[in-house]
Amino acid sequence: MSENRRFLLVRRPQGEPVENDFRIETSPVPAPPLGGIVIRNRFVSLDPAQRGWMDDAESYMPPIALGDPVRATTVGVVHASDNPDFAVGQWVMGLNALEDYSVAMPGGFTMAIDVDAVPSPSNYLSALGAVGLTAYFGLVEVAKPQPGETLLVSGAAGAVGSAVGQIGKIMGCRVVGIAGGEEKCRRLIEDYGFDAAVDYKGKDHEALVAAIAEAAPDGANMVFENVGGAVMEAEVFNLAMHARIVLCGLIAEYNSEEKIGIRNLWQILARRGVLHGFLIADYADRFAEGGAQMAKWLSEGRLRADEDVQEGLENAYAAFMRLFSGANTGKLVLKIA
């Protein structure tokens, strides 16, 4: 391939992204800059966080500039190199973009990876990537589970949620997952070993609060929050005293122009809960440690890391939208070569 297809953001989405917010543009394959490399991307991570980067809002990262390719973590192979530490053919991962070829400078997020240690190079985007490490550090280091405690996980059938629940089981907790639909709830129990699953679909507020209370009769000592909004409110009505809430994601809000938040903060006060805003970037200096633990659990068969691998850069928009339709089962990855 002598051309570089790039999936550009050309308009800021209003609410749910539409196809015309993006455009695929073809340009020549770049050459490595002084001391840099060019990566042939093979697998591209598709994540809810990318939706946030498309808004013109200050956050933990600058917005994606209009006309730039959509920022993404990728796994690929060094295609051309001006750096002696990165030989052509070396597998690497890094924060690049949704494009065939990315230019990267060593010293940033770019790092060499050992693809022989895992079943698929894409595992570096799931169990050993931001998703797996988010689950690991968010649960182990922020929530600090104790054996016998009850852990409530929202978005439980998603990539982060399913890993959180499984790690909770490894650490001796009672794990209750919240997910949308019977099939997802079945997977929580049968595929991931959760103790109980609550289907939020078709339930109003009272019914959802009651269903969680039934699944977690002593209340939740920990909540791992991926969703926000109505689901989070129902969880917060089920806190045990001194509960820890890991605020990891708010996918219910990412496409809504009116932000929702929660109305029952007073429950956090009454239960003396602690809510921690959590981003995996703060644990960057411990990624190797977390990745090694996840690889060990994976190789021991104690952890299952499902991936939803879609194919083709030309299908980037449709694949990305699977995040919001609830269609994806497991970590969403786009294989582009």
Add this chain to the structure above:
Amino acid sequence: MSENRRFLLVRRPQGEPVENDFRIETSPVPAPPLGGIVIRNRFVSLDPAQRGWMDDAESYMPPIALGDPVRATTVGVVHASDNPDFAVGQWVMGLNALEDYSVAMPGGFTMAIDVDAVPSPSNYLSALGAVGLTAYFGLVEVAKPQPGETLLVSGAAGAVGSAVGQIGKIMGCRVVGIAGGEEKCRRLIEDYGFDAAVDYKGKDHEALVAAIAEAAPDGANMVFENVGGAVMEAEVFNLAMHARIVLCGLIAEYNSEEKIGIRNLWQILARRGVLHGFLIADYADRFAEGGAQMAKWLSEGRLRADEDVQEGLENAYAAFMRLFSGANTGKLVLKIA
């Protein structure tokens, strides 16, 4: 006086309490039970928390039963005793009720106090009471101020808020208070030594966010939250990275049937803030320590504890409502004898 006037809750308030939610009833002065005492209450604490106890909602304390007197912390004198540790005439404080005479059993919250150590016995309801100790432990132990940090206090001219701000100054912080009206803001600066004051009145969301940003240009490292709702949302848009939020009270919500909460939880996520639900009851075993520190600052003139002393049990309703009209300046106390 040979009768016991009692201020009863006879109907659960819908939103803002009205006079007919209460009734003053007269009954005989009780006799001490076996091993117990009867207290002649002199000063009664009036607090926003009492409004919460009037709702039929599980919280950190059971609701006040209909027909019971309104639960309150009181300071008084032992009137009759069947307990050798509590002589008649001894000053005591405890969690009793809004009534002339309360029956109390040692071993609960009831404790002897030394009124000679303070200018007025009512100080045990302000600087040395729940208000002062809430400010002390919430700021010192939960927020853990570091010199040079910025502390944002809502409800800053209130009893808790003004103490929090003064302790923040003692600990070397830049202290910004939010209060309603010019006069309160003047008091924050002139009476309590705050570095800056923001008047929330007459400001829409954007204007309030901007006014806080101007007063706290590096963002708030700590937020001591007494108010909730729109004020809290504006604060949360002004968090510094890794800010600590002490969720101490939500007075904006106590009289609203629709709870408000905050809509910008995502800001806490992006800033990796930590929000702590806080109730002073968790520090009961350290009250002596906190009280001694507050008494020391008070006696050194480093801390000013204003009290709004209203008079007469017959004025209980009107006095209580001063909490919500913003009329009270300093800790609200009802002197009933």
